[in-house]
Amino acid sequence: MTRTLVNVPKTARRGDVVEIRAMIAHPMETGYRNGPDGAAIPRRIIHRFTCTYGGEEVFAADFHPAVGANPYVAFSTVAIESSTLTFTWIEDGGAVHAATAEIAVD
Amino acid sequence: MRPRPRLRWTEVVRARAVVLALALAAPAAAEPVPITPAERRSGITFAGPQTQGLQADDTANPGMLFVLDGAQLWQAPAGSAQRACADCHGAAEHSMRGVAARYPAFDAASGAALDLSGRINACRTRHQDAPQLASEEPGLLALAAFVGFQSRGLPLAPPQDPPMAAVRKEGRRLYETRMGQLRLSCAECHDALWANRLGSSPITQGQAGAYPIYRLEWQGLGSLQRRMRACMSGVRAEPFAPGAPEFIALEAYLAERGAGLPVETPGVRP
Numbered sequence: 001m002t003r004t005l006v007n008v009p010k011t012a013r014r015g016d017v018v019e020i021r022a023m024i025a026h027p028m029e030t031g032y033r034n035g036p037d038g039a040a041i042p043r044r045i046i047h048r049f050t051c052t053y054g055g056e057e058v059f060a061a062d063f064h065p066a067v068g069a070n071p072y073v074a075f076s077t078v079a080i081e082s083s084t085l086t087f088t089w090i091e092d093g094g095a096v097h098a099a100t101a102e103i104a105v106d
Numbered sequence: 107m108r109p110r111p112r113l114r115w116t117e118v119v120r121a122r123a124v125v126l127a128l129a130l131a132a133p134a135a136a137e138p139v140p141i142t143p144a145e146r147r148s149g150i151t152f153a154g155p156q157t158q159g160l161q162a163d164d165t166a167n168p169g170m171l172f173v174l175d176g177a178q179l180w181q182a183p184a185g186s187a188q189r190a191c192a193d194c195h196g197a198a199e200h201s202m203r204g205v206a207a208r209y210p211a212f213d214a215a216s217g218a219a220l221d222l223s224g225r226i227n228a229c230r231t232r233h234q235d236a237p238q239l240a241s242e243e244p245g246l247l248a249l250a251a252f253v254g255f256q257s258r259g260l261p262l263a264p265p266q267d268p269p270m271a272a273v274r275k276e277g278r279r280l281y282e283t284r285m286g287q288l289r290l291s292c293a294e295c296h297d298a299l300w301a302n303r304l305g306s307s308p309i310t311q312g313q314a315g316a317y318p319i320y321r322l323e324w325q326g327l328g329s330l331q332r333r334m335r336a337c338m339s340g341v342r343a344e345p346f347a348p349g350a351p352e353f354i355a356l357e358a359y360l361a362e363r364g365a366g367l368p369v370e371t372p373g374v375r376p
Binding site for chain 2 (some may be wrong): 003005007021023024025027028068070072074
C-alpha cells in the first residue's frame with residue numbers, strides 16, 4: 001500500500017482561500033540509474049498529479065524524472081461548498097494512487 | 107557569532123594540525139573539549155530556513171510518511187506468534203512516551219546495551235517469533251520513527267545505571283579516538299570545529315536526538331548508524347558493522363553529550 005499524506009482544512013468560510021498540501025511516499029526512480037549489477041533500473045515515477053474538488057479539477061501537475069523522491073505539492077483553492085477533495089497520483093505503467101479529504105464550508 | 111571558514115574533509119586535518127601546533131604553547135587546548143550543556147545545539151539550528159520549515163511542519167515533513175507506516179506496523183500481527191506490538195504495549199501514545207529519550211538502554215536478558223532498533227528487534231524475536239529486521243530496512247526504520255515520534259519534544263535522558271555508564275565510557279573513548287586515513291576523531295570535528303563549514307555544509311555538534319532522520323540527500327529515512335557510517339567513510343575509516351557494539355557505545359555517548367536536547371524524531375536534514 002502506498003502511503004499518502006494530505007492536508008486540507010477541516011472547515012472554511014465560503015470564499016476563503018485555503019491551502020492544500022499533498023505528499024506521497026514514492027521512490028521516483030529516474031530511469032537514469034544503474035543497479036549494483038550494472039543493469040539500468042527502469043524508470044518508475046509518478047508522472048501526473050491531480051486534485052478534484054466536488055468532482056471538478058482544481059489543480060494538476062506533470063512530474064518529470066528530476067522531481068525527487070516522495071514528491072510534495074502545496075497549492076490553494078477557493079472554498080465553495082462542503083465536499084470531497086480527491087487526490088490522484090498516476091504512476092508510469094498506469095498504477096493510480098488516490099486519497100480523499102472532506103472540507104466543511106459554511 | 108564565530109567565523110565560519112569553509113573546509114574540505116582533508117583540510118580539517120590541517121586545521122586541526124594548526125590547532126595542535128598552537129597548542130604546544132598551551133597544552134591544555136590540545137585535545138577537543140566536550141561541549142558544555144549550555145552550548146548544546148541541535149543540528150536543525152544549523153540548517154537553512156527551508157529545511158527547518160520542513161521539519162517543523164508535520165504536513166510537509168517527509169519523515170511523517172514513515173511515522174504513519176510505523177503506526178500501521180504497530181497494529182499488524184507479525185511472526186509465528188501472530189501478535190502485534192499493540193497487543194502487548196497498547197496505545198503507543200502512552201506506552202512509548204519517553205522511551206526513545208532514554209535509549210540506548212541496558213537489556214538484562216541479553217546482558218548488553220540495545221539501541222531503540224535493537225530493542226524493537228528483540229521484541230520481534232522474543233515476543234513475536236519473527237525474524238530480525240535488517241538495519242535500514244523500511245519496516246524497522248518506520249517502527250523506530252513511530253516509537254521515537256512518541257517522545258518528540260521530551261529531553262534526552264540517558265539512563266544512569268552502572269552498566270550504561272560503562273558503555274558510555276567506551277563510547278566516549280571511541281568518539282575521541284582518531285580513525286581512518288585522515289586520522290580524525292569524531293571529537294575533532296563535532297567538538298572542536300562545530301562552528302565551521304565543511305565544503306558548503308555546516309559542521310554541527312553531531313547531536314543525535316532527531317534520528318531516524320529524513321535526509322534530503324538520501325531521499326529517504328536513515329538511522330543514526332547510517333549517518334555515523336557516512337562520517338567514518340568521510341575520514342576513510344572502515345565503518346563498524348550495522349548493530350556492532352561499537353556503534354551502540356557511540357550512540358550511548360552521543361545521548362549523554364546531548365542530554366537535555368529535545369527528541370525531534372523524525373528530523374529533516376539537508
